[in-house]
Amino acid sequence: MEYITLNNQVKMPILGLGTFILEPDDAQTAVECALANGHELIDTANAYVNEKAVGRGMKASGKAREEIFLETKLWPCFYESDTAVDETLERLGADYIDLMILHQPAGDFISGYRKLEAAYKAGKLCAIGVSNFNEAEISQVIEQCDVVPAIVQMECHPYFPRTDMKPFLAERGIAVQSWYPLGGRGNTVILDEPVIAELAAKYGKAPAQVIMRWQAQEGNVVIPGSKTPAHIAENIDVFDFELTDAEMAQVSALDKGKPFYVRTDEALAGFAAWHSDVEGQK
DSSP states (O other), rough: EEEEEOOTOOOESEEEETTTTTOOHHHHHHHHHHHHEEEEOOEEOOOGGGGGHHHHHHHHHHHHHGGOEEEEEEGGTTTTSOOOOHHHHHTTTTTTSSSEEESSSSSSHHHHHHHHHHHHHTTTTEEEESSSSSSHHHHHHHHSSOOOOEEEEEOOTTTTTTTTTHHHHHTTTOEEEEBBBBBSTTOOOOTTTHHHHHHHHHHHHOOHHHHHHHHHHHTOOOHHHHHOOHHHHHTOOOOSSOOHHHHHHHHHHTOOOOOOOOOOOOHHHHHHHOOOOOTTTT
C-alpha cells in the first residue's frame, strides 16, 4: 500500500474499496474480501444505505479497527441535524470515523460543515472534507469555517484530470480523491485508449490497473467499486510497477477538459431534499 498525508497529518491509504450502489449483502461481502486482500480504505455514505453492512463487513474481517481507514459521507438533508454524525457512527458500529465529508454542495452546506467540525474537534472524526465542491464553494467553506478541508472527492480521470483545480487545491493542502477513476460507470472508452492498452501490455497489467497506477502517481486517492472478488484483488495489485514521467505525460495528454457528469442547479436542489431510508437500512 502507498499513502498520502492529509493537511492535518493523518495518513490515508491511496487506494481502497468504494461501495456505491452495492446492496447490503454485497457490500458486506465486498468489504470482507477487500480487507482480506490488502485493502485498508473503505468508502461508504449515508446515501448508499449500506453503512450497517459495511460495519458488519469490517467486524467479520477480523481486522483491528486501527488497521482500517473508514470513510463516509453526510447527505445534504442531514446537514442541519445535531445527531447525524452520532447516528452515522451507530450505523457503522464504530467509535470514530477516519474521514467524513459533505456529499454535495447542496442546502445549507456551511451548517453541515460546521457539524463535521464539531465532531472533528470532539475526536469522533479524524479528518473532514467535501465532495463535488468547486473552487468558489471550497473558498466559502474556508472563509466561514475553522478547519480547511483535508480532501475533496470529485470526478477525476485521464479524460478530466482536474488540472484546472489542482493548483488551487495544492496551495491549500487539500488532497484529491477520484470518483469515476476509470471514466464513467459502465463506460470503457478510456480503458480502450491505445496508449492505455500499450502500457498494459508493457507492464503485464490490465488497463484499469494502468489507470489506477496513473491516479496513484498523480497523488489522487482512488476508490474503485466492485463486488467481484477477482476485480477487488486486481484493483489493489498496482504497487509493483511504476509509470515513467514520459508515460505519465502520455496518459495525462488524454485530457479532454470535459467531465462525464455535468452538475445542475436542479440536481443540487433535489439532493438537498431527497434522502433514502437511512434508518431502515439492513
